Amino acid sequence: MLGDVFQCFVRKSPLAVMARLVMQRALSPQWLDEIFEQHRDKQYTRELLFSTVVELMTLVALGLRPSLHAAAQASDGLAVSLTALYDKVNHTEPEVGRALVQGSAEQVAVVVKSMKVQQEPWAGGYRVRVLDGNHMAASDKRLKRLRGFRGAALPGQSLAPNALCAVRGI
Incomplete structure (x- = not known):
């Protein structure tokens, strides 16, 4: 059944499906947590995963929530205090952010390049x-x-x- 529903979306709005799949690949929780572990220096993961922070910040960046506080309150599975969340965000090391931007750009570059091949100047x-x-x-x-x-x-x-x-x- 899911295959039929998915195919319906592919036929009706293929660009939306492709954009969703690209973003899922570029911002997968496992990859985000790996980036954090590889590039962190002083920060650590105890209960709050870096992928959770990125997910909440994405809701704010896309305008789905007005603030990080509102995103955290709407989240049903946040197992840490707001103070811990804000501490994690405020102390995110520049190397982690740099690796996140570079890595996600590399992941979506393949799709962008294939789209440019088909696009007229x-x-x-x-x-x-x-x-x-x-x-x-x-x-x-x-x-x-x-x-x-x-x-x-x-x-x-x-x-x-x-x-x-x-x-x-x-």
């Missing part, structure tokens, strides 16, 4: 980079000295290159 003769940005509404939360200047920087504006492109130079 966006602008012939030019190297195109994908940028992602965000613009939040203006507010009075600017730095006090900048509030009177119309052209002053607004809070919540960001422009960042696609992480995969930045890591792999694609």
Whole structure:
């Protein structure tokens, strides 16, 4: 029965299925915990796995939960205190984060490269980079000295290159 349901999704929305499978592979709990164990220095695993922290942070990053606190409260199987969770997040070593980004980029690079083979160039003769940005509404939360200047920087504006492109130079 599951095979028929899965095939229905493959026929109706193959891109969504492919994206889900790529993300499952790139962020599998076993792989995340291996990355943590290989690259940690002072941190350790007692009851809270690194994969659990990544799962909760993913809920926040995708906007499914407004905060780490809300994600932890909605989690039914979190066996540690909020203090322990925040300590794990706040003390995550840079080497672990670096290995996580590089390793996941390497895992999805195969899929991205195969998609590029089928894709026509966006602008012939030019190297195109994908940028992602965000613009939040203006507010009075600017730095006090900048509030009177119309052209002053607004809070919540960001422009960042696609992480995969930045890591792999694609």
